Amino acid sequence: MSVQISAADVNKLRQQTGAGMMDCKKALIEANGEFEAAVDYLRKKGAKVAASRQDRDSNEGVVIAKATTDGKRGVVVELNCETDFVAKNAEFIALANKFTDLAVEKNPASLEELLSLEVDGQKVSDIIIENTGKMGEKLGISKFETVSGDKVVPYIHGNYRLGVLVALNQAVDGAAEAGRDVAMQIAAMNPVALDKADVDTHTIEREMEIAKEQIRAEGKPEEMVEKIAAGKLNKFYKDSTLLNQEFVKDSSKDVRKFLNDTANGLTVTAFKRVQLGS
Numbered sequence: 001m002s003v004q005i006s007a008a009d010v011n012k013l014r015q016q017t018g019a020g021m022m023d024c025k026k027a028l029i030e031a032n033g034e035f036e037a038a039v040d041y042l043r044k045k046g047a048k049v050a051a052s053r054q055d056r057d058s059n060e061g062v063v064i065a066k067a068t069t070d071g072k073r074g075v076v077v078e079l080n081c082e083t084d085f086v087a088k089n090a091e092f093i094a095l096a097n098k099f100t101d102l103a104v105e106k107n108p109a110s111l112e113e114l115l116s117l118e119v120d121g122q123k124v125s126d127i128i129i130e131n132t133g134k135m136g137e138k139l140g141i142s143k144f145e146t147v148s149g150d151k152v153v154p155y156i157h158g159n160y161r162l163g164v165l166v167a168l169n170q171a172v173d174g175a176a177e178a179g180r181d182v183a184m185q186i187a188a189m190n191p192v193a194l195d196k197a198d199v200d201t202h203t204i205e206r207e208m209e210i211a212k213e214q215i216r217a218e219g220k221p222e223e224m225v226e227k228i229a230a231g232k233l234n235k236f237y238k239d240s241t242l243l244n245q246e247f248v249k250d251s252s253k254d255v256r257k258f259l260n261d262t263a264n265g266l267t268v269t270a271f272k273r274v275q276l277g278s
Contacts, residue, residue, distance in 0.1 A: 003028075003029070003032045003033040005025060005028045005029055005033060009028055009033065010024045010025045010028060011024075012035075013027065013028060013035060013038055013039070016035070016039070017039055017042055019042050023042060023045070024038070024042070027039075027041040027042050027045075040206065040209075040210060043210050043214075044210055044213040044214060044217070045217070059080040059081070059082065059142070059276075059277055060080065060081050060082060060083055060084050060086065060087040060276070060277075061078060061079050061080035061081050061087050061096075061142075061276055061277075062078070062079055062087055062092070062093055062096045062160035062161075062276070063076060063077070063078045063143075063156065063160055063161065063162055063163035063274050063275070063276050064076070064077050064078075064079070064096045064097055064099075064100040064156065064160065064163060065100075065154035065155060065156050065163030065164060065165055065274075066100050066101070066104050066154050067104070067152045067153065067154045067165075068104055068152075071151050071152055071153075071171060071176075072148060072149065072150070072151075072152060073104075073107065073146065073147070073148045073149075073152055074104075074146065074147055074148075074152035074153070074154045074165040074167070074272075075100060075103040075104055075144070075145065075146045075165070076100075076143070076144070076145045076146075076154075076163040076164075076165055076272055076274045077096060077099050077100045077103060077114075077141060077143070077144055077163075078141065078142050078143040078144075078163075078274055078276060079092070079095065079096040079099060079139065079140070079141055079142075080139065080140050080141070080142050080277075081135070081137045081138070081139050082137040082138055083137060086135055086136075086137050087160075089135070091135070092131075092135065092139075093160065095127075095131060095139075096160075098119065099114070099124060099141065102114070102117055102119060102124065103117075103144065103146070107146075108144070110144070111141060111143070111144040114141065114144050115128075115141065124141075128140060128141070143274050145165065145272040145274055146165075146272075147165045147166075147167045147270045147271065147272055148167060148270075149167025149168055149169065149269050149270060150167075150168060150169055150170055150171045151167070151168040151169075151170065151171040151172075151175045151176065151179060152165060152166065152167050152168075152179075153165070153166045153168070153175075153176055153179030153180055153182075153183055154183075155180055155183035155184065155187065157184070157187040158187075160276075161275065161276045162187050162273070162274065162275045162276065163273075163274045164183040164184075164186045164187050164271065164272065164273050164274075165183075165270075165271060165272045166179045166180075166182050166183045166186065166268055166271050167268065167269045167270040167271065168259075168266060168267070168268060168269065169265070169266065169267055169268075169269050170263055170265065170266050172263045172266065173263070174262050174263060175262070175263065175266065178258070178259060178262040178263075178266065181247075181249060181258070182242075182255060182258075182259070182268060182271075183271075184248070185242070185245065185247065185248050185249075185255060186242065186271055186273050187273065188248060189242075189245055189248065190273065190275075191240055191241055191242040191245060191271075192240045192241065193240070193241050193242070194241065194242050194243060194268060194269075194270070194271065195241050195242070195243045195244065196237045196241055196244065198241070199237070199240075199241060204233065207232070207233055207236050208229055208233055211228070211229040211232035211233065212225050212226075212229045214232075215228050215229060215232075238254075242255055242268060242271065243255050243256040243259075243267070243268065244256065255268075
């Protein structure tokens, strides 16, 4: 039995990938309606696919990133609402900051623990319900992330649309400025992992499969496919892992070299990137 592909499904895939309507319809048919498989199909066939694959129908809200006063720990909180009008409201932004400050102070281990914390005798979850009625829109915390390190640098990008935390292994002179530069790099380039060894097996297998299909489609001999695909995988590592990415402020070096030039041995030990609605 064939899967029925609706015009809405085709349009959603088109918005996510930037590919043509007919290409999207064919991809969804070939993938039996599975969106991730359809995106892979488009890539294998060489169709233009947009870098961003986030849902265009994401909720509104704000993302707040902050660090402790000693710079050893940082948190990111995403507070959602229904409309951009409420997201820009000073009272709503103040509420998001209030929850983030609480997370910085109390160091909850999870989102569930954050929601159970109390402010003036009232749980965060109850404060959210109270403000849902007050602001006339459904509110909720959808994401909570935290990192620790010798020096943690928070960064908020695009009018509270994206928050980044960067943990460095040294709290040396220049670390804060370097951390901010790296945070801006993460915001712009959206790395999938810190270094090559941190990329999960599923992602590696997927990139290799796509590369091989592309190479075969170009008519290359089968005995060359594995070698060329390995080269494409190395290019993926360079483009998609933070320490190997070309540093956006100086294309003559990668992020690893930029940090080491700032202070001998300085590097990133962890990072978090939270984008509104993604």
